[in-house]
Amino acid sequence: MTDEANEGAGAEIPPFAERVLDLTERIPPGRVMTYGDVAEFLEHGGPRQVGRVMALYGGAVPWWRVVRADGALLPGHEQRALAHYREEGTPLRHSRGRGPARGSSAAEDLPRVDMARARWDGR
DNA sequence: CTCTTGACGGATT
């Protein structure tokens, strides 16, 4: 088979995306990495390129182990990721230690990942 | 070819 004439069919994943997915899969439970860290680790592009790969091919990897530098969860998938964090024992942190306040406008009651303890550098 | 948007990051206010 010709190497390049066979493309068209089958999900074709660029080498960079494959790298991101591979690294994401190798992140141990209870740990997380930021998009910027992944990009730096792979020495390729920037945080936005990593995020794009996750958005397109992240459906096949534990995308919830890759979070933003702020530790904020993915918009639209917060509950989904939070369920995994709780299950794996990922250190979480809540901004308002005291009881629930009435309808906060900016942020919801959703906690964020404690980057100080959950950040993984590839070791 | 140009313009806009985006699973982002960091610094500044």
Next chain:
DNA sequence: GAATCCGCCAAGA
């Protein structure tokens, strides 16, 4: 701690 501005790289219209 939250809100705002700018920068980076790539894909889509």
